Amino acid sequence: MSTTTIDHTVTAAELTRQDRCDRCGAQAYVKATLPTADGMDLLFCGHHFRAHELKLVAAGATIHDERHRIDEQLSER
Numbered sequence: 001m002s003t004t005t006i007d008h009t010v011t012a013a014e015l016t017r018q019d020r021c022d023r024c025g026a027q028a029y030v031k032a033t034l035p036t037a038d039g040m041d042l043l044f045c046g047h048h049f050r051a052h053e054l055k056l057v058a059a060g061a062t063i064h065d066e067r068h069r070i071d072e073q074l075s076e077r
Contacts, residue, residue: 046070
């Protein structure tokens with residue numbers, strides 16, 4: 001008997017300027033994927049992610065956080 005190990009590496013796509021916060025419509029910097037059958041994604045600006053972060057983590061959401069890009073964009077101006 002032999003076993004095969006398969007690596008299922010998932011690379012999250014970078015959020016773009018077209019991605020908008022589901023709460024307020026500002027540019028999204030965080031994507032939370034809920035652990036449901038359909039893997040529902042929620043997009044958040046930095047402010048609204050901070051407001052909901054603890055509940056999302058407690059719910060087992062997978063977080064893709066690009067808030068570091070806020071500072072990068074400010075330094076480009």
